[in-house]
Amino acid sequence: MKPKIQRNLAPGRKKDDTVNLNQLPGKPSPYKLEAGEGMRYVIGRHLATVIARAEDLGVAMAGTILSGSKGAHFPLHSHQSTHEAMFILEGDVSLTLGNKVFELSPGDYVNIPPGTPHAFTYLDHRGKLVAWTFGGNANTLYAALGQPYEGTVYSESSADIDWGRAVDGVDVQFVDHGSDLVASTAKLEAAPEGAVPFVLRGGEGERMLAGEQLYTLMGMAHNSDGLFHSLMTEGPKGPMIPKHMHEKTCETFFCLSGGMEMLVGDEAISLAPGDFLYIPAGVPHAFQLVKNDTRFMGFLTPGNFEQFFRYLCQPFDGYMYPLVPPPFRFDRVIQHLAELDLKLLGRPGGPPPPPPAAAA
Numbered sequence: 502m503k504p505k506i507q508r509n510l511a512p513g514r515k516k517d518d519t520v521n522l523n524q525l526p527g528k529p530s531p532y533k534l535e536a537g538e539g540m541r542y543v544i545g546r547h548l549a550t551v552i553a554r555a556e557d558l559g560v561a562m563a564g565t566i567l568s569g570s571k572g573a574h575f576p577l578h579s580h581q582s583t584h585e586a587m588f589i590l591e592g593d594v595s596l597t598l599g600n601k602v603f604e605l606s607p608g609d610y611v612n613i614p615p616g617t618p619h620a621f622t623y624l625d626h627r628g629k630l631v632a633w634t635f636g637g638n639a640n641t642l643y644a645a646l647g648q649p650y651e652g653t654v655y656s657e658s659s660a661d662i663d664w665g666r667a668v669d670g671v672d673v674q675f676v677d678h679g680s681d682l683v684a685s686t687a688k689l690e691a692a693p694e695g696a697v698p699f700v701l702r703g704g705e706g707e708r709m710l711a712g713e714q715l716y717t718l719m720g721m722a723h724n725s726d727g728l729f730h731s732l733m734t735e736g737p738k739g740p741m742i743p744k745h746m747h748e749k750t751c752e753t754f755f756c757l758s759g760g761m762e763m764l765v766g767d768e769a770i771s772l773a774p775g776d777f778l779y780i781p782a783g784v785p786h787a788f789q790l791v792k793n794d795t796r797f798m799g800f801l802t803p804g805n806f807e808q809f810f811r812y813l814c815q816p817f818d819g820y821m822y823p824l825v826p827p828p829f830r831f832d833r834v835i836q837h838l839a840e841l842d843l844k845l846l847g848r849p850g851g852p853p854p855p856p857p858a859a860a861a
Contacts, residue, residue, distance in 0.1 A: 525551070529559030531765050531784050536775025539566070542647030545662035546573040548655035549643035552777050553753070559781055560751050562729070562802050563640035566590070568629040570657050576664050577620040578675045583637025584696075584725050585619075587611040588798060589703075590757075592628035596621045598698050600678075601685040605630075608703020609688065610719040610731065617698045618676050631755065633800050635728040637672040645671050692719065696726045706733070709814030713739055713826040714790070716814055722804030730804040735796040736822050741789035743847035747782050750806045750842045752799055754778040754788070759795025763788050772797070785846050805842065812837050 525540055526532050539552040546569050553564040567575075568591075577597060587596075587610070594605040597620040598613070604624070605611070613619050615637070621630075634640045645668045650656075664675060688702035707718040714736035722730045744764060754763065756772040763770040763778055764787040771791075772778060780786050801807075812833045834841070 525554060525557045527556055529557065529781055531781060531786075532557070532779055533770055533772070534777045536773065537653045539777075540644070541650040541653070542643045543650040543652070543656055543659055544643060544647040546570040546655060546657065546659050547575065547647075547662075548650065548652070549647060550653075551640065551643060553779060554640065555638070558751060558779060560802055561636050562633065562751070562800070563638075564631060564633045564753065564777075564800075565640060565643060566629065566631050569623045569655050571623055571626045571628075573628075573655075574622045575620055576675055577618050577678060578673050579618045580613075580615050580634075580637055580639045580672045581674065582615055583639035583672045584615055584635045584728055585613040585632060585639065586635075586720055586725075586729075586731060586800070587613065587630050587632045588719075588731075590629040590631055592626070593624040594621050594628050594630060595624055596700070597682065598700065600681065601683050601687075603685055603688065603700050605700070606703065610701040610703075610706070612692070612697070612699050612701075612720050612724050614696045614698060614725070618678075619698075633729075633731075633753075635725060635802060638670075639672045642668060642671050642673045692721050692724055694723065696724055699724075704820050708817045708820070709810055710817045710822065710827055711810075711814040712829040713737055713822055715817065715822040716810050718807060718810065719798075722807055725804060727804050729800050729802040730807045731798065731800050732807075732810070733796065733798050735794070736790050737793045738790050738795070741787050743845055744785050744787040745846055746785045746844050747806070747842045748844070749782050749803065750801055751782050752780045752786075752801050754780070755798050757796040757798060759790065760792035761788055761795060761797060762791045787847065808837075809834065809841050809843060812841075 534552055539550040542549045548568050550566040555561050555563055589605045589607050589609045591607055596603045596605050599617060688700045690702060690705040692701060693699055701719055709716045714734060717733040719733060720731040756774050756776050758774050761772040763772060766785055815827055
């Protein structure tokens with residue numbers, strides 16, 4: 502059966518119509534959300550836009566875009582069983598992580614294992630981040646504490662929230678500072694070993710090239726005890742990668758810049774900046790970058806697929822994909838296909854050859 506993409510559209514509307522349903526599928530399936538859509542909750546001067554829940558994904562994973570007015574503060578808390586990862590989308594954010602304080606800017610990535618106290622404050626009026634949770638239900642806090650909200654931007658006039666209100670059954674514990682805070686600028690350039698809290702500076706991580714595309718592993722599987730890994734992909738417009746599917750791996754696609762064309766089953770889906778797409782395990786898919794300087798990030802769960810990128814790619818010390826790409830090494834993927842959660846449904850290709858040198 503061909504997968505049917507669920508969209509945030511009202512019955513009877515054409516697919517290109519713009520309509521706000523403020524809802525999610527409620528059952529595991531591929532689905533797309535346009536920028537700003539999801540289940541929105543106002544929590545004081547915060548806006549939480551839930552773009553994925555466990556019931557929509559079929560796995561213990563959830564995603565929320567958080568924004569708020571300058572000075573809006575999310576108090577110190579921890580999760581007993583939920584692993585959280587954050588990525589700064591816009592503006593500057595002050596983050597308390599354990600007993601350290603970081604000033605975060607767009608592109609910074611944060612790993613927050615269970616039991617790690619953390620809090621954040623927006624330092625300007627454009628602060629926005631995306632938070633993903635794994636293995637627990639901490640994401641249900643926004644519905645428990647907030648109020649359903651029709652607006653697509655935070656409210657500057659909302660009253661402060663009572664953070665002490667009971668949130669029974671939610672994996673969130675509000676805590677006091679157990680030690681003196683230490684201001685820190687020690688953002689890392691590579692993920693450390695193990696499931697430990699860390700802040701990775703924007704653009705940093707394990708960088709690799711596959712043809713003209715630059716892949717950056719920000720969080721490794723060992724940083725989450727195998728729950729997930731996080732990946733940034735960027736490059737110029739180019740050909741569609743081969744259609745494929747995974748038996749166990751679920752993928753998210755969040756477009757940051759440029760534009761993408763996704764093939765999900767036999768259906769073409771366009772992604773613009775801010776759009777989100779979920780691909781469950783077992784669904785054939787492929788993607789193509791259709792605009793220059795396209796960037797998208799994704800979380801893959803479980804985290805056992807990252808070795809694919811090391812087979813496919815070559816290590817890269819730079820920060821921008823090169824004008825003349827290196828050889829496309831899909832042969833190494835074929836050699837290790839038996840150990841990968843990958844079923845190829847199309848013929849592997851490669852980047853176009855470099856243009857011929859101009860005549861003298």
